[in-house]
Each structure stands twice: as structure tokens, then as C-alpha cells.
Amino acid sequence: MTRVSEAADSTELAGEQFATLLRPGDVVLLSGPLGAGKTTFVRGLARGLGVRERATSPTFTMVREHRCHNDLGVTTLHHADVYRVRSLDEVVDLALGELVEEGAVAVVEWGELAAAVFGEDVVTVNIEVVTEESRRIEVGGAGVGDRAEAFARWAS
Numbered sequence: 001m002t003r004v005s006e007a008a009d010s011t012e013l014a015g016e017q018f019a020t021l022l023r024p025g026d027v028v029l030l031s032g033p034l035g036a037g038k039t040t041f042v043r044g045l046a047r048g049l050g051v052r053e054r055a056t057s058p059t060f061t062m063v064r065e066h067r068c069h070n071d072l073g074v075t076t077l078h079h080a081d082v083y084r085v086r087s088l089d090e091v092v093d094l095a096l097g098e099l100v101e102e103g104a105v106a107v108v109e110w111g112e113l114a115a116a117v118f119g120e121d122v123v124t125v126n127i128e129v130v131t132e133e134s135r136r137i138e139v140g141g142a143g144v145g146d147r148a149e150a151f152a153r154w155a156s
Contacts, residue, residue, distance in 0.1 A: 001148075001155040005135040011037040011127070012044035014137055014154075018125075019048025021150050024073045024103040026143060027118050029111025032127035037135050038109045041127060042079055045107060049077050057081055057109070063094055068105075076104035083110045091117045 005011040018041075022028070028045075030038045039057045046055035050069035055077075062084075066077040078100065082091055091114045100106045108114050111124065124141035139151050 001139045001144075001151050003137045003139075003155040004130070005037070005137060007133050008037065008040050011040045011135055011137070012047075015041035015044025015046075016048035017044075017154055018139075019045045019070075020072070021147055021154060022049070022072060022074060022105050022123075024075070024105065025100050026105045027100060027122045028105065028107045028125060028143075029115055029118065029122050029141070030107060030109045030125045030127065031112040033129060036127040036129050038127055041125065041137070042107055042109070046077055046079070049074050049105070051077055055079055073103060074105050076102070078104055078106040079109075080106065080114075081109040082113050085113060 003014055005014050030041065032038055043055045046066055049072070051066040052069065053066065055064070055066060063078055063080045066079065068074045068077055080094060085091055115122070120142045122141050123139065123143035126138045128136040128138070130136050139155065144151050
């Protein structure tokens with residue numbers, strides 16, 4: 001399921017609309033090169049979950065926790081960035097898998113580095129740079145499950 005974004009604000013909107021498809025317990029692994037728009041996508045996703053403060057990259061803090069206000073049952077957004085981790089053990093130490101058990105959603109930037117920790121039951125989002133402004137946002141993963149039709153509508 002692929003969606004094309006023509007500018008940063010449409011990448012943010014894509015994230016906001018994507019958020020409406022999430023459920024408590026979801027783990028979203030974001031991948032894409034530096035500057036692709038991963039944090040921009042998360043900023044929109046956070047807004048879609050009713051996060052009131054601005055979501056910023058947790059590159060140096062590793063994980064930021066945001067309270068959510070929505071009708072989806074998602075109470076907390078755990079936004080992680082594992083770009084600076086040196087080993088898979090460091091990802092395990094973040095305990096994101098345990099955090100999502102409490103009505104939360106975890107979104108992990110550089111998710112391909114953490115994929116082994118979470119197994120297959122994740123939603124994957126790959127953001128590819130097409131041009132300076134344009135991005136291709138591809139969603140997949142076993143975590144999509146019975147929501148495939150809804151994600152396909154999101155993509156179109």
C-alpha cells in the first residue's frame with residue numbers, strides 16, 4: 001500500500017490520517033534515509049492521536065512519551081529513535097514491547113534496526129525520497145492484519 005506525498009505538509013497529513021487506523025498495542029517501524037520525513041510523519045501521527053505538544057525527534061533521548069487524547073483507546077504514544085544504538089541489546093533495553101501493553105502505541109524511527117526485537121506482528125512504514133519534495137510512503141507488515149482494506153483506503 002503506497003501513498004505519494006508531494007510536500008512536507010502532505011507527509012504530516014499522511015501521518016495524521018494514518019494515526020486513525022492504529023490500535024492500542026501497535027508497533028510501527030519507520031524506515032527511510034536521513035531527511036526522508038520520518039519525524040515529519042510522526043508529527044502528523046501524534047497530532048492524529050491527540051498529542052497536544054509538538055512531537056520532535058528523540059534522537060538523543062531515544063524515547064519520548066506523549067499523552068494521547070482520542071477515541072481510539074490509545075492513551076500513550078512512545079516515539080523512539082534507534083539511529084544511535086550500537087547493538088540490538090540496547091533496543092531490547094528500551095522495553096518498547098512492554099510499554100505498548102498498557103494502551104499505548106510505539107513508533108520507532110530507524111525501525112529496520114529494531115525489527116528483530118519486535119518480531120513480525122508490526123506495521124512497517126518505509127518513506128522513500130522521490131524528489132527534493134516528493135516522498136513515497138509504503139505501508140506493510142503483518143501488523144496490518146485485518147485492517148488491510150482500511151490501510152489501502154488510506155493509501156489511495
